[in-house]
Amino acid sequence: MEPFKNLLVGLDTSKLDATLIKYASFLVDHSSAEKVQFVNIVRNLNIPSDVKKEFPNIVTSAIQDRKDKIKEAVKTHFTPKKKVKVTYLVKQGQAPMLLDIANKSQTDLIIIGQKKTLDGTGVTTMRLARRASCNLLIVPENVTPKVDKFLVPIDFSDYSKLSLTQTIDFAVKTGGKGEIYCQNVYNVPAGYHYTGKSFNEFSEIMKKNAQESFKKFIKKIDPRGIKIHEVYSLDTNDNLASDIYDLGDKIDADFIIIGAKGRTAAAALFLGSLAEKMVNDNMNHPLLVVRFKGKNAGLFETLREI
Structure with missing residues (x-):
């Protein structure tokens, strides 16, 4: 695996932060x-100028309050077994600013959350998933870091x-016991x-044909003692995302790991409104999007599309 030396965790001071911090701790180890x-x-510091004049420290105080809350959460949930450098950054702006920060700090992996029921604004998952120029881990709420089963489409x-x-x-x-x-x-192609x-015959x-392709594909892979299962799923609804998540639910996957194709994060998974709905509403398992080093988009190009 390409080294994840620099991690960036996007927090919003909601209950989901605890899950993200625990995953960061797990990955550090x-x-x-x-x-x-x-x-x-x-995001919400649009304070009228007259109010700022009357209370000149209001923005500074709000940012410090956020930083204090984050530090407290990290103190509680970040418990890695090895020592790493920990920094905190609170800035006024919009969620895509996370990409700029990640680029400037040479981040190798961004960790963000995906909400279903929890309160809070969260981070704009789809935008970051499509435009992040490094590896990306999307963690849904109420999951626990485990490495028993990995799903790789x-x-x-x-x-x-x-x-x-x-x-x-x-x-x-992570111990070599995961499958x-x-x-x-x-x-089945049209026609x-x-x-x-x-x-059924076709x-x-x-x-x-897929089984033969897998035989050729797996010959180039060294399993290094890890047990690998092959699974073939017939797509009957023209929705790759649902087929992936259906299997993820069936085997109770701890991670779904996909390789990003160039600039977009796994085009087949993330493009299209229905696929976007799958990510927003039905995501039950952490999704790790990995990228080839050196094949990331330029920051200017990604930001101007947001």
Whole structure:
């Protein structure tokens, strides 16, 4: 796995912060982490100028109050077994500012939360997922760091190889007892009926093709003693995200790990309104998006699209 030396954790002083801080602590113990930066972007400080004149310290006090709350939460939930440098940053602005901070601090991994029921504004997950220029971990509420089962969706590309090799490395670093489920989602192409085959018959043809591709793919991978299961899922609703999350729920995955394709975070998973709804409403498992080093987008290009 490419070293996660610098971690950035996006907090919002809600109950979800405890979960994110615990994940940061967990990753510190199972990575090359040397520095963890806890960041909070304060959005609601649009104070009229007359009020600022009357109370000149109001903004400074609000920011200090946020920083104090973050420090208290970190003191309670950040308990790594090794020593790392911890810094705190509270700034006024909008959530995409997190990308600028990550770029300037040469962050290797951004950790953000995904809310369902908890109060608080949270961090704009979809925007960061699409435009983050480094590895990204999205953690849903009310989950506990575990490494028993990893789900790695694969399409036999170099990005799949990246995600699987990094998952193997992660599994090794966390004790080597976790199991990896490699999922290939295949479909029956339009026009199959012109071949004279039924839907079920052509489905079997596509599955066998995927199985042969997996044999070639896995020969290039060193499992390093980690148990790897192959799973084939027939996509019947033209929604790759739902197929991935369905299997994640079935096996109770502790992490779903995907390789990002260039600038966008796993285009097949994150593009489209339905896929976006899956991330917002039905995400039950931490999602780790890994990227090839040196294939990140330029910051200016990503920010101007926000």
